[in-house]
Amino acid sequence: MKAEIISIGTEILFGQIVDTNSAWLAQRLPTLGIDLYYVSTVGDNQGRIVQTLRRAWERSDVIITTGGLGPTEDDLTRESIAEMLGETQRVVPELEEALRTRFARRGGPPMPERNIKQATLVPSARAIPNPRGSAPGWWTERDGHIIVSMPGVPSEMFYMWENEAAPELLSRSDGSVLLSKIIKTNGMGEALVDELLSPLLSSSNPSIGVYAKNDGIHLRLSAKAARPPEAQHMLDELEPKVNALLGDIIWGYDDETPAAAVGRLLKDRGLTLATMESCTGGLVSSLITDIAGSSTYFKGGAVTYTNAQKVAHGVHPSIIEQHGAISAECAQAMAVAIRERMSADVGISVTGVAGPDPVEGKDIGTVFIGVATADNQRVMTGGIYQRSRVDIKSRAATNSLLFLRRVLLGLE
């Protein structure tokens, strides 16, 4: 089955709302054995929505739309589908009843009459239930083509997709799928990873793609098969071969972040962590605490933006006097001090220059990362060649977490 995605909404067209729905859907289609060929965005204009739908109808088996199902005059997805198919929208009593009940149950003002359009269908469409919002989706099917229309609100769309649209589409597919798994590595360049993997790279199914990312080199393992279990079996056979070739440089899988990988490692070993950050300004601790359950291993952190604060948190003034705050010595002292102050098993520190101006004669992007454990102290010195302050912070925080992982594993 060939599919395309259409995002509908002027605010999305003009980038005032970032369209995260299309990427979310795009990643899920291959697991249903559906090939995605196009993604488009069109504003709230009926003529242009109809034109886009018509084109999609000509070239695709499945059209997935998000947005344009609200109650206002700007919400034109239903009207556009009706126009393209030459069918007439009619109010469906059961849908109207459900809509009015929803309004009544919320105890607010009665349903505005314009909302009634959310209770309509055309003859080729049936409603897709939306327990998280007022607008049902439309499943429209005619002449071998399917249009799946879902709301633009991500939480409503995710629910409708997972519970209604995806199972229905899967039941229509011939069972063949493309399954993928991402393996994330760090500490080795792309050329070296390529070389290590060379015995496996010539295979076209399953296949391995190699990509350079901000947090290291990622591998995409993909397997095509006539049935999902077969594809899964191919991935399951390939993965240990990759592991055997790459070993410890693998730090995570699929959506896993460096903070999640570090958290897993700390939890496994029963270790606690404390942070002292200068140039990252709290980003390292924020990433650590993005992970559910981090309170079991994260003791806390200090954001010591001034030298006085570094000293107040246990860095000896002589270190800063002799070496400056942007130095390997200061990074090491920060990691040691915060580990002690917060009675943690592991201390991690970041000090550097995020810009916009050099500090202590050190270039923008200079970063020192310190890690202290009971029996080990390590410092990583790095130059981060990013253009913006926010990018430098982000890269320094990612590097610090991956460095921490390597120190804990004895790889540094």
Added chain:
Amino acid sequence: MKAEIISIGTEILFGQIVDTNSAWLAQRLPTLGIDLYYVSTVGDNQGRIVQTLRRAWERSDVIITTGGLGPTEDDLTRESIAEMLGETQRVVPELEEALRTRFARRGGPPMPERNIKQATLVPSARAIPNPRGSAPGWWTERDGHIIVSMPGVPSEMFYMWENEAAPELLSRSDGSVLLSKIIKTNGMGEALVDELLSPLLSSSNPSIGVYAKNDGIHLRLSAKAARPPEAQHMLDELEPKVNALLGDIIWGYDDETPAAAVGRLLKDRGLTLATMESCTGGLVSSLITDIAGSSTYFKGGAVTYTNAQKVAHGVHPSIIEQHGAISAECAQAMAVAIRERMSADVGISVTGVAGPDPVEGKDIGTVFIGVATADNQRVMTGGIYQRSRVDIKSRAATNSLLFLRRVLLGLE
């Protein structure tokens, strides 16, 4: 002029790279008097790229493509334009020379021969210089249609757009433009903002759009005119009227963040700030330090994820014993303590439940924000109804910064 944007790349189609280029471009087109009607994404497949270009060529005056200009076999933008126009790509000696010089200057291995395609043009195209990368863009023009092809790497694309493509497109336009300004408010609901602005909302040019966002109600002031200075004049006349009606609830403009607005206020008043965070885990201090120049007013922060750390940073144990760590009393004590500990003029604190489990019998999303100044202490109690831990952290951090602003202005 009618325009559309085409993003080219399989990784973008499948959401493995988020397409930020399209939104960036979409926001800039109206200022050149160009109407944007469609945005599409297509993978690295020449047949489908050609089909997409052909369709765009039929319906648009200007087609902007990003991506597909690299040296590999998957980079097919040049080949697709050549095929669509029925023209032949030829190596241009000056471009080849520049490309080889670039490789030589970098001192690495000599240029791989496959890179030579980056030095080609078709008869209807001329090169757009790319000082930030190896691939020049293509400016293709025939029969009254223009294709502007730029690399997918954002920094290269931004530079090429600002310095080459935008000025050239502006010189072709009839001078009419649509200029916009965003005004951001906080502390008043959409209905009330609508009501206050009602004397201005009936105008269609300039116009005011009202949008509910995570950090408050945003207004989009837009003005269409035959010449940029006229449109600017309309905006300049409208803005003071909006200011007069809304006053202090306005906290920022255009791309400004809550952290930038708070930073401006602290700087203006010569005040310093310190943070103590529990559930936001360092996100508040990270947002504050995203702003260049924040080192002049930000003293530092503590991420006190455990009760022991809250006490170590000056919260009296009896407060936690009597009221719990998730309480207005604790938030207030945290703000007071960190202000003193870090010798800052202002202390701000956040304590709450980010999930996944309730804490101390308090629901997920319960958040208390404290602000302490020399002569004022305020606590905000909030329930944040978001689904994910990361969303709760983000909303709590935004709320804390906007609450701090309101306290400093005497609005709380």
